[in-house]
Amino acid sequence: QVQLLQSGAEVKKPGASVKVSCKASGYMFTTYGISWVRQAPGQGLEWMGWISTYNGNTNYAQKFQGRVTMTTDTSTSTVYMELRSLRSDDTAIYYCATKVTTVEYWGQGTLVTVSS
Amino acid sequence: QPVLTQSSSASASLGSSVKLTCTLSSGHSSYIIAWHQQQPGKAPRYLMKLEGSGTYNKGSGIPDRFSGSSSGADRYLAISNLQSEDEADYYCETWDSNTQVFGGGTKLTVL
Numbered sequence: 744q745v746q747l748l749q750s751g752a753e754v755k756k757p758g759a760s761v762k763v764s765c766k767a768s769g770y771m772f773t774t775y776g777i778s779w780v781r782q783a784p785g786q787g788l789e790w791m792g793w794i795s796t797y798n799g800n801t802n803y804a805q806k807f808q809g810r811v812t813m814t815t816d817t818s819t820s821t822v823y824m825e826l827r828s829l830r831s832d833d834t835a836i837y838y839c840a841t842k843v844t845t846v847e848y849w850g851q852g853t854l855v856t857v858s859s
Numbered sequence: 860q861p862v863l864t865q866s867s868s869a870s871a872s873l874g875s876s877v878k879l880t881c882t883l884s885s886g887h888s889s890y891i892i893a894w895h896q897q898q899p900g901k902a903p904r905y906l907m908k909l910e911g912s913g914t915y916n917k918g919s920g921i922p923d924r925f926s927g928s929s930s931g932a933d934r935y936l937a938i939s940n941l942q943s944e945d946e947a948d949y950y951c952e953t954w955d956s957n958t959q960v961f962g963g964g965t966k967l968t969v970l
Binding site: 776778780787788789790793795802804838840843846847848849850851852 | 893895902903904905906908916918919948950952954957958959960961962964
């Protein structure tokens with residue numbers, strides 16, 4: 744079955760960077776791209792960007808351009824999301840998600856806390 | 860880029876039915892959407908894909924109590940025989956050229 748397994752919670756200081764991983768299994772990794780979505784405390788879902796697991800092409804939301812980098816490692820079926828210059832309002836749960844055929848699957852989420 | 864509009868909250872009694880609405884912005888009324896459920900403290904869960912024709916395809920294990928329908932730019936999620944576990948946030952989502960858009964979500968309270 745399709746699974747997306749994310750790395751564990753992180754605590755970072757303002758100005759630092761965080762790198763979250765998302766390991767996929769149960770399907771042909773390079774066939775379907777992966778998106779990153781975040782959710783601040785008590786808020787809705789916010790799309791951050793998408794990466795093609797086939798060729799590494801990316802499409803970032805304008806809000807995160809210049810501050811986010813998504814990469815893919817086909818040897819381990821893992822996608823990474825790095826967010827730099829962290830601020831307190833980056834405190835959120837970060838999810839990876841993929842559409843396999845038409846069904847969307849979500850990772851379990853990674854809590855990133857930004858605090859001095 | 861499409862915009863999705865949802866009511867912020869809805870409520871209905873245990874055992875009754877409810878219909879949640881997601882409205883696509885002007886010029887995007889033909890778009891396919893997806894509905895997701897997010898129970899408190901959990902990751903979102905895919906419920907279904909819903910086309911403008913009203914055809915929907917549910918994810919594995921989604922109960923028959925959940926159904927979808929469409930009218931013009933409106934996309935609906937209907938839940939019958941409401942259970943306590945249906946109390947959750949419901950998000951609609953669409954996509955365009957590898958860009959995803961989410962509605963603001965509807966918080967459903969089961970009374």
